[in-house]
Amino acid sequence: xxxxxxxxxxxxxxxxxxFTNPAQWTREMAAEVAGEEGINLTDNHYAxxxxxxxxxxxxxxxxxxxxxxxxxxxxxxxxxxxxxxPMKKAAKIAGIPKPSSCV
Amino acid sequence: MAxxxxxxxxxCIICAKGTIEDVYAALVMSNGAVMEGxxxxxxxxxxxxxxxxxxxxxxxxxxxxxxxxxxxxxGLPFPTLLGAIPGVEAGVSAMMRSQMDKLDIPPVKExxxxxxxxxxxxxxxxxxMDMFKLKKEDLWEGVKEVLTVGQFYxxxxxxxxxIIFT
Numbered sequence: 499x500x501x502x503x504x505x506x507x508x509x510x511x512x513x514x515x516x517f518t519n520p521a522q523w524t525r526e527m528a529a530e531v532a533g534e535e536g537i538n539l540t541d542n543h544y545a546x547x548x549x550x551x552x553x554x555x556x557x558x559x560x561x562x563x564x565x566x567x568x569x570x571x572x573x574x575x576x577x578x579x580x581x582x583x584p585m586k587k588a589a590k591i592a593g594i595p596k597p598s599s600c601v
Numbered sequence: 602m603a604x605x606x607x608x609x610x611x612x613c614i615i616c617a618k619g620t621i622e623d624v625y626a627a628l629v630m631s632n633g634a635v636m637e638g639x640x641x642x643x644x645x646x647x648x649x650x651x652x653x654x655x656x657x658x659x660x661x662x663x664x665x666x667x668x669x670x671x672x673x674x675x676g677l678p679f680p681t682l683l684g685a686i687p688g689v690e691a692g693v694s695a696m697m698r699s700q701m702d703k704l705d706i707p708p709v710k711e712x713x714x715x716x717x718x719x720x721x722x723x724x725x726x727x728x729x730m731d732m733f734k735l736k737k738e739d740l741w742e743g744v745k746e747v748l749t750v751g752q753f754y755x756x757x758x759x760x761x762x763x764i765i766f767t
Contacts, residue, residue, distance in 0.1 A: 561705045562636060562715060573718040582638035584719075600633055601706050 504530045516589065516596050520551065523593025531591045535580075539591075543579055545570045547592040560585060560597040610761040611640040613753070617766070619651035621663045621697055626767040627652075628712045635719035643716070644753050646726035650733060653725060653741045658709045662694040710741065717743045724748045724756075 499518060502511045504527035510518045515531075517523055528547060532539045539547075549568050550560060558564070562585060566573040580587040585597050612634045616627035627643065634641045651657040665671055665684030671693075673679050683689060698708070707715065713723060725740055725747045737747055748756075757764055 559705060562632070562719075563705050563707055563711075566715065566718075573715050577719045583636060585636055599705075600629060601704070 512595075514590075514596065517593040518595070520554065520592075520594045523551075527593065528591050531593075535587050535591065537580065537587070537591070540579075542571065542575075543591075546576065546579060546588055550588055550592045551594060554589075554592075554594040559599045560589065560594075561599050561601050563601065607761050609634075609637075609639050609763060611642070611757075611759055611763075613642045613644065613757040613762065613764045615644045615646065615764065615766045616649035616652060617645075617647045619648035619657070619661060621661045621694060623767060624649065624652040624661055624709065625701070625706070625712075628709070628716070629706070630765060630767065631721055632712060632716050632719070635716055635721045641716065641719075641721035642753075642756055643721065643723045644726060644748070645724070646729045647732075650725060650729055650735060650740075652709055653713070653723060653744055654735060654739055655741055656739070658713075658741060660694075661709065662690050663697055665690045665693050713741060713743055722756075724753060726750070726753075 500511050500513060501508045502515070505524060507522070507527070509522040509527065512518050525544065528544070529539050532543070537543070546565065549565065549570055553560060553564065562573060562576070565571065565576050571579065576584050589595065589597050612631070614627050614631050614634075616624060618624070627649070631641050631643050645653050651661060665679065666681055668679075668684075671679040671684070706712070717723065722745050723741075723743055725744050727747050727749050730736075730747055737744070
């Protein structure tokens with residue numbers, strides 16, 4: 499398993515850079531992962547990240563629709579915060595595995 | 602590896618049928634592409650127009666007659682004659698829609714809105730619209746344009762582009 503240093507701490511990541519142990523994640527690390535993706539994290543970003551982490555923790559599927567229904571942000575806004583591939587990028591920054599949902 | 606060197610940049614997805622499964626195949630593939638950051642253009646033609654016509658878009662049906670893959674809940678074969686009874690097709694279709702809702706697969710209109718929110722584009726076929734006597738105002742507001750086949754192909758150019766017919 500690969501290791502990467504974020505915020506001065508070594509964490510376990512897979513070959514694509516996703517955290518394999520979400521418990522190792524901190525907000526400071528998120529900022530650094532986001533930087534690699536060219537994203538500057540704002541409070542809105544952090545709100546989405548906590549939502550995804552909470553949902554992941556409950557074992558619920560991570561879908562674009564669930565983010566849109568979260569009350570935090572609408573789908574267009576989600577694409578705006580994490581341009582390109584929002585769900586994958588957000589999961590990577592949130593320190594959780596790559597989403598496996600098709601919707 | 603070719604996949605890494607030449608990732609898919611654009612997909613043009615054509616939907617020509619109006620059953621739940623045909624329409625959702627096109628919607629899931631399109632939304633999936635948008636989610637991956639792939640430029641996405643949808644083209645609805647023939648009975649596929651039902652999916653973007655205001656009156657019909659949220660009440661699509663699945664075929665229960667002459668559909669050998671249709672099963673009863675529990676897995677027994679679904680008798681074709683049963684499908685001929687009035688109301689059965691509507692019931693089966695409603696059941697299918699509720700099953701999809703449980704998987705967070707949205708109704709057609711909401712699904713199209715999700716695709717649009719992510720930058721996907723939805724087009725309607727001019728020839729089929731003329732055939733079914735449909736006007737632009739009969740269609741869902743998110744439809745970007747009514748196009749001829751030639752105009753659609755013009756939008757499908759570029760390297761690393763695929764046209765998918767569902």
